[in-house]
Amino acid sequence: MSGGAGRRSTLPGFGLTMGLTLTWLSVIVLIPLAGLFVKTLELSPDQFWGILTSRRTLNALKISFGLAFAAAAVNLVMGTIIVWALVRYRFPGRRLFDAIVDVPFALPTAVAGIALTALFAQKGWLGAPLAELGIKVAFTPIGIFIAMIFIGIPFVVRTVQPVLLDLDVEIEEAAASLGANRWHTVSKVILPSLIPALLTGFALAFARAVGEYGSVIFIAGNLPNVSEIAPLLIVIRLSEFRYADATAIAVVMLVASFLIIFAVNRLQRWAQLRLPAH
């Protein structure tokens, strides 16, 4: 476990480094975020409520949270399938596919945005065949959904992968030798031990998709009440100098993402408690 814990360190520099850390943290992160909350307090509760319940705001929040939830659900299922293939099977290109799972993390969001739009536009490589089937993706809510799936993939894969790799094979062998068929072993033995990691990956993908901006706005169409996400509405309100509106929407989103992160932390603690001692 962590070395040197539980004992007074004789190393120098604690006061200095801690002071610098707290100062820099306050200047860059805490004061600016506090400013957002203070700005909200300047609004009367009626004003605040009025902004949030206006039709356009409500629809933007519904679109962001609803589609992010749906995209995270797709990521949960597809992420599990991808992890399973990467960890349990050998197939040509496996290592390459394993490496590119991180592309949505690494690719700048604006690049992802125009790339997905080009791909799913009506004349795009995937947009054209889909259009023949009568499915329009780019510039509709489906486009938002696609972009959110894109940015969420690595979260589920990378949180579940180490857990599946670490899973004790002996438990599976025991289940099999006790007469469980493969489907029972997977559904009753393996999947339950992956649940904390799966839920964590789902929550992280959801949180990221709710706040996502760059990869969504190009493909979204950005029609108010139809395909306008909440982060874009914040940007629009700012450009109209309606700071109060922008702030109110931002506070709601910020509180939501803090709640999600809090849930993730609880999940991870739960996962550690469940983990049998090695």
Place this chain on the structure above:
Amino acid sequence: MPMKQPQRVMSAARDDLRTEPRPVRFVIITLAVIFLTVFVVLPLVVVFAQAFSKGVGAYFSALSDPEALSAIRLTLLVAAISVGLNLVFGIVAAWAIAKFDFRGKTFLISLIDLPFSVSPVISGLVFVLLFGAQGYWGPWLQSHNIHVLFAVPAIALATIFVTFPFVARALIPLMQEQGTQEEEAAISLGASGLQTFFRVTLPNIKWGVLYGVLLCNARAMGEFGAVSVVSGHIRGETNTMPLLVEILYNEYQFVSSFAIASLLAMLALITLVAKTILERHLDEGQSTRVH
């Protein structure tokens, strides 16, 4: 730390119990490959296909456009500032957190992590609220003719905000695992604090430092949402590469837009390759240390 046992050798029969029937395997692999191809491979390929769709000449003339060059310069400048500052902060914070015990350590780490869970747009918004014309310090700055918002300082601040946790997050677990024994030995032998850091700690954490810098740099150069909110999009002045990608795209200058996007895509690919190499170094360091 429990060591992982080497994979046990298995007989074919036992192996059979631990895997799925062939058709199931085939379906799972096919689904995974199709999904990753559609959502990851094709978007990458389409960037380069579009960038070169009018030929190599058009590609390079797009990149040598004065606006493109100015965006590249600004991106490099902002990345240098934010990586530099976050590197110093990350090392300082990791020293305080990993080498000493104090109450509220977990809480402090979650505060450092905070920027990861803030929407990029909100990361920009908070600086508009501070420095904008209607912001807290906006009027004062305006009367003293100091430009923060819609200028390099705000772009740098927003970038520092979104890349804040990278270096610290890479170093804290590494330095916690390494403990304090080597440093304590150096100090007891009469080395000063700085000597100890540069001669003992830094060589031990160099791969971790590089790892943090790599991820921090990739995000700093690619950040879009936060920078977009504070930049003001002044052509040739406050446009970073991702912002210019957006502007050119909205003006239907697709080849130029995708040409600059292709540079950012290459940056992402190089980052991923370097990350894989660094992770190997970090793993090696770990397994030699556990013994």
